[in-house]
Amino acid sequence: GESVGLHLPTLSVQEGDNSIINCAYSNSASDYFIWYKQESGKGPQFIIDIRSNMDKRQGQRVTVLLNKTVKHLSLQIAATQPGDSAVYFCAEDTGRRALTFGSGTRLQVQP
Amino acid sequence: NAGVTQTPKFRVLKTGQSMTLLCAQDMNHEYMYWYRQDPGMGLRLIHYSVGEGTTAKGEVPDGYNVSRLKKQNFLLGLESAAPSQTSVYFCASSYSTADTQYFGPGTRLTVL
Numbered sequence: 001g002e003s004v005g006l007h008l009p010t011l012s013v014q015e016g017d018n019s020i021i022n023c024a025y026s027n028s029a030s031d032y033f034i035w036y037k038q039e040s041g042k043g044p045q046f047i048i049d050i051r052s053n054m055d056k057r058q059g060q061r062v063t064v065l066l067n068k069t070v071k072h073l074s075l076q077i078a079a080t081q082p083g084d085s086a087v088y089f090c091a092e093d094t095g096r097r098a099l100t101f102g103s104g105t106r107l108q109v110q111p
Numbered sequence: 112n113a114g115v116t117q118t119p120k121f122r123v124l125k126t127g128q129s130m131t132l133l134c135a136q137d138m139n140h141e142y143m144y145w146y147r148q149d150p151g152m153g154l155r156l157i158h159y160s161v162g163e164g165t166t167a168k169g170e171v172p173d174g175y176n177v178s179r180l181k182k183q184n185f186l187l188g189l190e191s192a193a194p195s196q197t198s199v200y201f202c203a204s205s206y207s208t209a210d211t212q213y214f215g216p217g218t219r220l221t222v223l
Binding site: 031032034036041042043044045046049051089093095098099101102104 | 115144153154155156159169201203208209210211212213214216217
């Protein structure tokens with residue numbers, strides 16, 4: 001079936017570097033995408049979202065890029081900090097009244 | 112605003128026991144969801160509700176029941192717990208489907 005997936009299960013970066021977390025989706029009907037951050041022992045926390053009529057959206061230190069041609073979504077974190085260490089999930093709205101989540105990428109920030 | 116709250120935070124059950132997990136939101140959201148998260152995996156949708164008095168099955172509904180008697184509350188029930196239901200359960204709510212879902216802190220359930 002169609003699903004959301006991630007290329008890298010674990011990403012390790014140095015503090016201060018930029019991080020890029022990738023996500024591939026296969027449902028061409030999806031029109032809304034969200035990135036969530038989940039810290040250990042906590043619920044997922046909204047980071048940023050993007051709709052399919054956009055290619056890029058920026059927040060505070062984060063940018064989401066959407067490439068509909070290759071069905072690819074990425075989350076860029078500028079000047080990564082230790083507090084950014086967490087598991088990051090992408091999710092898509094396939095129009096079936098609920099989000100479909102990927103399996104997650106763990107971001108480890110080395111001091 | 113408290114956002115989305117869940118009770119209890121932790122629970123240990125024996126196989127065959129029943130329990131109810133409570134989710135409450137104070138954001139006047141129409142949509143509410145119950146997910147489970149197993150180690151190293153993403154979230155899987157159990158049941159959801161598009162409004163007071165309505166419920167629908169998600170991806171993994173077997174062994175669970177839900178009720179939405181009040182708009183602000185969404186209850187998840189396990190009638191006869193099984194070890195396979197050991198997981199972390201998250202509740203979420205949103206204004207609509209194509210909208211941000213806000214999550215509660217989770218309930219860690221262990222079934223022995």
